Amino acid sequence: MRSACKANLPALIFLLALVMLWQVGAMGMNAAYILPTPVQIFQRMWELRGPLFTVHLPATMGVTAIGLVLSLVLGLALAVGMDASDMVRKMLYPVVVVSQTIPTTAIAPLFVLWFGYGIWSKVLVTVLITFFPITITVYDGLRSAKTEMAELLQTYGATRREIFWKIKAPCALPYFFSAIKMAVPMSIIGAAIGEWLGAQSGLGYFSRRMMTQLDGAGVFAPIVLLSAVAMVAVGIVALLERKFVRWRGESS
Amino acid sequence: MSALEFRSVSYQYPSEDFDIVDKLSFQVEPGSFHCILGVSGCGKSTIFRMTNGLLPPKGGEILVDGAPIQGRKRYCGYMPQKDLLFPWRTVGENVALPLEIAGGLSKGQRRKKVEAALADVGLEGCCDKLPGELSGGMRQRAAFARTMLTGSDLLLLDEPFSALDFLTRISMQEWLLDQWQRHKKTILFITHDVEEAVFLSSSVLVVESTPIRALTEVPVPAGFPRDRSCLKDPSLVELKEQLIALLRKQVSL
Numbered sequence: 001m002r003s004a005c006k007a008n009l010p011a012l013i014f015l016l017a018l019v020m021l022w023q024v025g026a027m028g029m030n031a032a033y034i035l036p037t038p039v040q041i042f043q044r045m046w047e048l049r050g051p052l053f054t055v056h057l058p059a060t061m062g063v064t065a066i067g068l069v070l071s072l073v074l075g076l077a078l079a080v081g082m083d084a085s086d087m088v089r090k091m092l093y094p095v096v097v098v099s100q101t102i103p104t105t106a107i108a109p110l111f112v113l114w115f116g117y118g119i120w121s122k123v124l125v126t127v128l129i130t131f132f133p134i135t136i137t138v139y140d141g142l143r144s145a146k147t148e149m150a151e152l153l154q155t156y157g158a159t160r161r162e163i164f165w166k167i168k169a170p171c172a173l174p175y176f177f178s179a180i181k182m183a184v185p186m187s188i189i190g191a192a193i194g195e196w197l198g199a200q201s202g203l204g205y206f207s208r209r210m211m212t213q214l215d216g217a218g219v220f221a222p223i224v225l226l227s228a229v230a231m232v233a234v235g236i237v238a239l240l241e242r243k244f245v246r247w248r249g250e251s252s
Numbered sequence: 253m254s255a256l257e258f259r260s261v262s263y264q265y266p267s268e269d270f271d272i273v274d275k276l277s278f279q280v281e282p283g284s285f286h287c288i289l290g291v292s293g294c295g296k297s298t299i300f301r302m303t304n305g306l307l308p309p310k311g312g313e314i315l316v317d318g319a320p321i322q323g324r325k326r327y328c329g330y331m332p333q334k335d336l337l338f339p340w341r342t343v344g345e346n347v348a349l350p351l352e353i354a355g356g357l358s359k360g361q362r363r364k365k366v367e368a369a370l371a372d373v374g375l376e377g378c379c380d381k382l383p384g385e386l387s388g389g390m391r392q393r394a395a396f397a398r399t400m401l402t403g404s405d406l407l408l409l410d411e412p413f414s415a416l417d418f419l420t421r422i423s424m425q426e427w428l429l430d431q432w433q434r435h436k437k438t439i440l441f442i443t444h445d446v447e448e449a450v451f452l453s454s455s456v457l458v459v460e461s462t463p464i465r466a467l468t469e470v471p472v473p474a475g476f477p478r479d480r481s482c483l484k485d486p487s488l489v490e491l492k493e494q495l496i497a498l499l500r501k502q503v504s505l
Contacts, residue, residue: 146336148332148334148336149336149338151306151332152330152332152336153349153353154305154306155304155305155306155328155330155402156326156349156350156353156354156402157325157326157353157354158353162353166338166349166352167338170338170340170341173340246340246382247339247340247382247384
């Protein structure tokens with residue numbers, strides 16, 4: 001833990017310098033409705049702590065969690081399917097790639113139209129941008145398993161299923177964690193975009209409402225909160241990764 | 253009854269327009285140690301990959317202990333050139349793989365067998381280490397212990413020492429002969445190293461040309477147990493030169 005702090009020290013100092021520059025610049029500009037200072041943002045966050053933490057944060061986290069779980073299920077299923085069968089891969093891979101060329105912000109209003117202002121339109125936006133990195137990364141992980149290893153197990157009389165669990169799954173595990181580390185921030189972004197475009201609660205929605213009131217600090221407060229949550233979540237995943245992955249990319 | 257018999261076996265790779273193994277017949281008696289000697293790319297590994305069932309022969313019949321191999325499992329132990337220890341498993345878990353797949357043993361029973369097998373190859377106390385912590389020679393010995401635990405009497409070793417440095421390699425050769433004499437297995441050993449083939453085999457099976465139509469059996473005039481001093485024997489020196497001359501004809505630069 002201590003060495004981790006030491007390793008991040010240059011980044012922290014740089015970040016602190018940037019924030020101080022921002023503080024000084026914003027104070028000089030003196031237009032809080034456009035560019036609030038960091039201090040003003042934290043003050044506003046404290047004033048708004050009631051609705052922020054009890055209503056809007058839980059709403060966004062709900063959408064993020066449901067979206068992330070659905071993306072994981074979908075992404076893993078696609079990756080395993082494409083790895084297991086050439087036919088499935090030829091059928092799905094191009095479609096999966098094409099799905100990413102859809103501009104999310106443009107299609108999200110359609111989702112609102114179709115699924116209403118409830119959580120499912122937001123969940124759909126989240127899944128649309130999150131399942132892709134999971135699918136591709138885990139698929140690459142499954143592919144990284146060496147055929148020689150599979151052949152060795154075959155000479156021991158192993159079935160396809162045994163080969164999957166004893167070789168493919170462990171090979172894909174480090175890739176899986178990389179995928180989650182990418183997917184967590186993206187799912188939060190997805191949820192926020194969805195809420196921004198049409199919702200009744202959530203940090204994205206809240207940020208937008210503050211904008212209509214020309215409350216600069218109020219726009220920033222939920223954004224800072226979202227970033228903090230994403231960083232904590234990625235940190236937790238990294239800890240889990242260190243517990244479960246004993247090796248990474250050893251060539252033998 | 254032979255430990256392994258090929259009856260006019262052929263094999264053709266889909267990308268080639270000739271049979272790389274062409275109506276090959278040979279047999280190996282139980283308890284013997286033969287090296288299959290040939291230049292790189294001559295198709296000697298293809299013989300192994302058909303024997304262990306990874307490649308289906310185009311024609312002919314392969315018998316192990318007198319019975320055809322079709323539909324059989326675990327009749328031979330195969331050890332490829334790379335040790336292929338899984339880096340995410342401990343050494344003990346790696347060695348336990350054949351037992352896990354064969355099934356029928358509890359975790360405790362497996363652990364006992366694995367520890368015995370590791371002790372047998374001189375790797376006591378390495379059970380819970382990761383493969384990355386072992387040296388090249390130790391990794392090959394762990395891979396050999398894993399091959400032994402397939403429980404088969406026929407072992408197919410495909411250039412297992414070729415990636416090791418010279419000094420480790422000659423120690424491993426002596427070590428392997430010792431293992432063979434103690435466990436009474438039938439060993440087929442692929443190599444392109446003439447000295448290795450002469451030192452290890454009771455007789456060398458030479459691949460004289462590709463496609464492989466026959467293996468020329470060349471007996472080695474030395475008994476067992478042997479050590480490296482026998483390589484200085486004039487008859488063995490002459491044999492080595494003979495084999496080198498035979499193989500050089502096939503090398504084109």
